[in-house]
Amino acid sequence: MNPLVTVAIAAYNVENFLVDGMNSVFNQTYDNIEIILVDDGSTDNTPKMCDEIAEKDSRVRVFHKENGGLGSARNVGIDNAKGEFLYFFDVDDTIEPNLIEENVKMAQEHNSDLVIFGYYARYSTKETEETISLNEHIITSNDELKKVYADELLWLKHGNGFAWNKFYRMSFLKKYDFHFGNQRIQQDEPFNMQLYRELENVYISPNAYYHYVIYTSGNAGTRYIPNKADIITDVYHRFMEFYNGWGVNDERVLKYIENRFINGLFGVICINFFHEKCDFTLDEKKNRINEIFAKEDLIKVLENTQIPYSKNPINYFQQWAFNHRKTNQIIKATEFKNKIKSVLSRG
Secondary structure, eight states: OOOOEEEEEEESSOTTTHHHHHHHHHTOSOOOEEEEEEEESOSSSHHHHHHHHHHHOTTEEEEEEOOOOHHHHHHHHHHHOOSSEEEEEETTSEEOTTHHHHHHHHHHHTTOSEEEEEEEEEETTOOOOEEEOOOOEEEOSHHHHHHHHHHTGGGOTTOSOOSTTEEEEHHHHHHHTOOOOSOSSSOHHHHHHHHHTTOOOEEEEEEEEEEEEEOSSSSTTTSOOTTHHHHHHHHHHHHHHHHHHHTOOOHHHHHHHHHHHHHHHHHHHHTGGGSTTOOOOHHHHHHHHHHHHTOHHHHHHHTTOOOOOOSSHHHHHHHHHHHTTOHHHHHHHHHHHHHHHHHHHTO
């Protein structure tokens, strides 16, 4: 008999996506699946829709919980999964009908604890997709995985830290009690990093099975998140623990980690603190920016890595102010930039 596969789906205020997303799961060519649908404290019609879906299909189990973020919702999937394999699906995207069937075959054929595959990506404002593909690898040692990670996986366009382009063996996850962290953004990559240090058998497929939509608004980069600086710093620490603990010892990977850290904090200062939902006074913004600029981690990283300069003079001044930790200057540049955007948007 074909092994049972658990599809874990976190659902938060996805009433506009739930039907199409669930249909792409129901249309799988592989029948032996269970679906764990986790309503993460939604405030729209998502909870009701989840219950209605479960009433129509006995393979669906619904869990309702207080809002805790994507990671906490996915942990409900891990803790309640009965399948031999586990797949995480983001319901605002869609998947190819043969995703589960093909990944079961690959995992069984290569005795893999993890299968990684490519995907199709498009921006929400466009119709055209691009194919993001990987080179095929049959990995049978952790040292081999480390090399492929440093040479290829880390540099995949749009990233490879996602959970949805991976197919997990449940016995491996249970052996090490792997779970997602409690941060509300950037959960996937820290989750996968803890796996990489223990993995021996991995299959990397050259095929693409997932349709990823990159939303230009309402995503983690554009919405207001009160403790975003703390989350980005925590993820940086996790990356450095991973880098040192796994013994990567590759300057390219270190630069990637540092660039991700400083670009994240740059976004906090220039986007998050000036978001329409941020109610900081000017003095509070100054204090928060000063706190960020005083972080020892940031000071140390900026000695080796800086945000590259744009040819645009306003962007250049913002970047210069950040690289030199100049609070007043970065506030002035950001306010000026936002005023220009406002004028242009009014036509």
